Amino acid sequence: MSGTRPSAPGAGRAPLVLVLPGAIAAVLLVLPLITLVATTPWRDLPDQLGSTVVHQALWLSLETSLLTVALCAVLGTPLAWLLARVEFPGRSLLRAAVAVPLVLPPVVAGVALLSALGRSGVLGRPLLDGFGLTLPYTTPAVVIAHTFVAMPFFVLSVEGALRTAGERFDVVAATLGATRWTTFRRVTLPLALPGLVAGGVLAWARSLGEFGATITFAGNYPGTTQTMPSLIYTELQADRGAAQSLSMILLAVSILVLAALRQRWLRPL
Amino acid sequence: MTSRALEAPGLDARLHVPDRLDASLTAAAGDVVAVIGPNGAGKSTLLGALAGIVPAIGSVEVGGRSWTDPVVPVRDRGVGLVFQDQSLFPHLCARENVAFGLRTRGVPRAEARARADQWLDRLGVGELASRRPDQLSGGQAQRVAIARALAPEPALLLLDEPFAGLDVGVATSLRLELARHLAAFDGVAVLVTHDALDALTLADRVVVLEDGEVVQDGTPADVAARPRTAHVARLVGLNVVTQGGQLRAFSPVAVTVSPGRPHGSARNCWHAEVAGVAPHGEALRVLARADDGPELIADVTPASAIELGLAPGQPVWMSVKETSVDTYTMRP
Structure with a gap:
């Protein structure tokens, strides 16, 4: 077979200064995943899947991550539209602020959420005094923490899609008598759909793996706030094998969803 | 067909866009006005200002109704715009593209679709109704775009170089057909073109723009015989x-x-x-x-x-x- 494939002459061999670091990077990225799969005690996996704690954590993770994506879509899409289409004072400042949680250490995000929504927080205290509502260490707190860290991925992805699609078709729709709301529903949103899906996947992945902000703001209570990452962390203190099995489950779920979406939606990614 | 005499007020516009346009344009209902001039003369700016998508100072009156005092938003102006690149909604089929302007004006879905089909038939692309824009040739897409602009029965039809970018043969047959539709159109049509042939075959009046100003306004025959600018002289x-x-x-x-x-x-x-x-x-x-x-x-x-x-x-x-x-x- 060798020699039958045409190759462009003159480009020359790939230089070692690029090949060597490139290879090290590839090993660093791939090796831990391989060892994770290879050293997992597969025989224990059925038992793990059967345990109530794992069930609860798995379902809580799926439930909260899907709720997070829904919340991102319902709240984040309008925010992305405002950032992409409406001129208002402080727009660039707001865009920068929206991106901050991307680089914020998750633990800091959790502390920030406590300062706002904790029992003695700026919003949390009036909520407690006025309505008897407490958020920290509840399932809604998990969703709020996840949304806080995942929303920027969604908003920036959708805003990018809205900017790429441009305002041209919005103008066309206006000349055809469409109000801004009709234009948004029938033109802007359908054209930005790939961006919405990509943003949704990013937000979902971020939510599924969220640990730091969740454990800080929502705690680690089985059944109410213990998501898969929190459970893995807990198991790691006691039984490394169990932690590894749970990690395998999480890895499998992530890859499955990513593969399913890639078929239809993620070709541009 | 309503009588043109009854709709005598057609278009009366005086528009000023700083550094780009300072022009007046009047036309009777039923008129087809060709706007010609070199690149950068302000032709597309004039169309945009008439439609309300380019900010302009001045007045626009169409069919006796002012669009500028008070300001009428783009969506309520009743303009039909045909773009050089068609600008069909890529996610909608030809039928839904044409029905769009009817739906926004409250026509029920089934009726809007039926009327869209009629318009596509009239433009000779009825059998392509369920195709998406990326499955249409340039000429077919421009026919759909013209149907989309005409379907809501606009008071003012604006065509921005509708034949540019089409094959010569396609442009020729579309030009002949457009002439037929423009003759049946009650409102005012403004056609921007850089092709003397368009102006001479389709228009009742020719307006020559240069540096944002009207330098000549007359019948096609007059402008062709006695051009006032080197650009038009070269065109004809x-x-x-x-x-x-x-x-x-x-x-x-x-x-x-x-x-x-x-x-x-x-x-x-x-x-x-x-x-x-x-x-x-x-x-x-x-x-x-x-x-x-x-x-x-x-x-x-x-x-x-x-x-x-x-x-x-x-x-x-x-x-x-x-x-x-x-x-x-x-x-x-």
């Missing part, structure tokens, strides 16, 4: 020179090219340098730049071109008989 294939505050137009066929100075009036005689020679029908068209300014074109037979040995850079004399020159004033 005439020589136009300015002499003594007057414009003098003559056909390139009437121009004689000779190596030596010909006899006759000095004002009809130019010493020039050949800039280029290209086939033009059965003849060869010679483009030459006169020593004192104007660019001139002359049609010569291939035989005389060989005899003269015409080549770029060669000095020649170009002359025209006084009887072949049409003299007119610069301003009407």
